[in-house]
Amino acid sequence: xxxxxxxxxxxxxxxxxxxxxxxxxxxxxxxxxxxxxxxxxxxxxxxxxxxxxxxxxxxxxxxxxxxxxxx
Amino acid sequence: xxxxxxxxxxxxxxxxxxxxxxxxxxxxxxxxxxxxxxxxxxxxxxxxxxxxxxxxxxxxxxxxxxxxxxxxxxxxxxxxxxxxxxxxxxxxxxxxxxxxxxxxxxxxxxxxxxxxxxxxxxxxxxxxxxxxxxxxxxxxxxxxxxx
Numbered sequence: 001x002x003x004x005x006x007x008x009x010x011x012x013x014x015x016x017x018x019x020x021x022x023x024x025x026x027x028x029x030x031x032x033x034x035x036x037x038x039x040x041x042x043x044x045x046x047x048x049x050x051x052x053x054x055x056x057x058x059x060x061x062x063x064x065x066x067x068x069x070x071x
Numbered sequence: 072x073x074x075x076x077x078x079x080x081x082x083x084x085x086x087x088x089x090x091x092x093x094x095x096x097x098x099x100x101x102x103x104x105x106x107x108x109x110x111x112x113x114x115x116x117x118x119x120x121x122x123x124x125x126x127x128x129x130x131x132x133x134x135x136x137x138x139x140x141x142x143x144x145x146x147x148x149x150x151x152x153x154x155x156x157x158x159x160x161x162x163x164x165x166x167x168x169x170x171x172x173x174x175x176x177x178x179x180x181x182x183x184x185x186x187x188x189x190x191x192x193x194x195x196x197x198x199x200x201x202x203x204x205x206x207x208x209x210x211x212x213x214x215x216x217x218x
Binding site for chain 1: 072077080081084085088120122136137158159160161162163164165166167168169170177179180181182184186188190193194195197198199200201202203204205206207208209212218
């Protein structure tokens with residue numbers, strides 16, 4: 001899960017790899033804040049799979065690539 | 072995750088925040104009055120439930136997501152300290168978890184040049200950067216260190 005300077009740099013790095021999914025960094029920040037916001041709260045409880053999937057869905061990270069496992 | 076393990080997990084995170092680094096099992100045992108084997112067994116259960124990631128040899132913390140227990144290529148300055156993140160997602164996650172603005176320092180995997188991003192009010196100051204995730208969500212925990 002890496003950060004790249006530009007599309008050109010990312011495509012060069014991916015040349016010898018099977019590509020995954022790309023999102024702009026501002027959307028990554030949105031995702032990180034939704035995902036990790038409660039992580040050090042003294043009242044933290046584990047997210048369920050459905051809670052995490054809802055975060056991805058809300059940020060329009062959909063399709064097979066962003067589908068969490070059921071178990 | 073039962074109540075005892077949840078308590079152990081939350082105490083482990085609290086100690087991480089106090090010290091600015093991942094605590095050792097011995098430190099948690101001393102802080103809680105639990106025996107070292109009790110802490111190790113509890114951490115193992117948390118590892119199995121993805122609550123922590125342990126080094127398979129030493130049994131110590133490698134990841135307390137989004138924080139890394141070991142130095143990485145993602146350094147984050149937030150809430151008055153420097154931290155290590157496990158990846159780009161976790162680097163932003165440290166700002167999120169601490170509810171703080173921050174500065175992320177890493178390098179472009181292609182060219183190796185430094186990348187520095189300031190995060191203010193949850194927004195990065197360089198919107199031209201791109202995040203790439205190689206591994207599909209269904210396989211993130213197959214090998215979380217690689218992911």
